[in-house]
Amino acid sequence: MRLVTALLAALAVGLPASQAFAYIGPGAGITLIGSVLGLAAALILALGMTVAWPLRAWRRQRRARATAGRDAGAAE
Amino acid sequence: MSETLAMAALPFALADAAMALALPGLARLLLWGVVAGAASMLLYRAVSPQRRLARTRRAAAAARRRLAGHDGDAATLGRLVRRSLGLSLTHLRLAIGPTMLAGLPVLAVAAWIGQAYAPAAGAGFLAHWAWPFFGAVLAASLALKSALRIA
Numbered sequence: 183m184r185l186v187t188a189l190l191a192a193l194a195v196g197l198p199a200s201q202a203f204a205y206i207g208p209g210a211g212i213t214l215i216g217s218v219l220g221l222a223a224a225l226i227l228a229l230g231m232t233v234a235w236p237l238r239a240w241r242r243q244r245r246a247r248a249t250a251g252r253d254a255g256a257a258e
Numbered sequence: 259m260s261e262t263l264a265m266a267a268l269p270f271a272l273a274d275a276a277m278a279l280a281l282p283g284l285a286r287l288l289l290w291g292v293v294a295g296a297a298s299m300l301l302y303r304a305v306s307p308q309r310r311l312a313r314t315r316r317a318a319a320a321a322r323r324r325l326a327g328h329d330g331d332a333a334t335l336g337r338l339v340r341r342s343l344g345l346s347l348t349h350l351r352l353a354i355g356p357t358m359l360a361g362l363p364v365l366a367v368a369a370w371i372g373q374a375y376a377p378a379a380g381a382g383f384l385a386h387w388a389w390p391f392f393g394a395v396l397a398a399s400l401a402l403k404s405a406l407r408i409a
Contacts, residue, residue, distance in 0.1 A: 209295065209298060209299045209302065209360070209396070209398075209399025209400055209402065209403045209408075210298060210299065210302040210306075210353075210356065210357040210360035210361070210399070211357060211361075212400070212403070213302070213311075213353050213357060213403075213408075213409070214350075214353050214354060214357040216315075217346070217349045217350040217353045217354075218350065220315070220318055220319075220322075220346045220349060220350075221343075221346040221347060221349075221350055223322060223346075224318065224321075224322055224342045224343050224345075224346040225343065225346075227322055227325055227326060227342065228325070228339040228342060228343060231325055231326070231328065231335060231338075231339065232335070232339065235332060235335055238329055239332075242329065
């Protein structure tokens, strides 16, 4: 219900507005661009790390096996 | 409605008339840009939670660094992803409202210049008032943002 109210309010404010009223101040606008870029970086990083995780886990396991093999060889 | 607008424009017109005694048109235009840019940034600083914004930005950057350096289990990866995205969204949520509000002083001055000032300038250089005006707005607001370390 709150979402519908918010959407209706946004439409009521946004529909009669001309292009000029979409203006965002340049200094504060740069802060907002920084926020959006930060969010984009977080999204790309999250996606990249999630996709790369199986590969990194496999490399970690292989390293652990190699280390265990070396330790066993040294003990014998 | 037009009478209300004329009343609202009166302070701008009076200030511009006073400045016109000493300054040429381009200098006045640049000065209006500086005033609007400074007012915009000061309004942004006043209405935005500056400490929380700075803290959230630092925390989000640290969370991204931790996530980039993670080489462990999937549960920790999920927690780091959630924290990183959550902090970035929080930063955006904190900045968006004050940013919209901070555009109002520039809009008010630009609307007045567009209605009353620019037509009087004729077809000369000042008819293209938007470039010097918004250039001055940008320079002033960025200088103030840097000088006052506005987050």
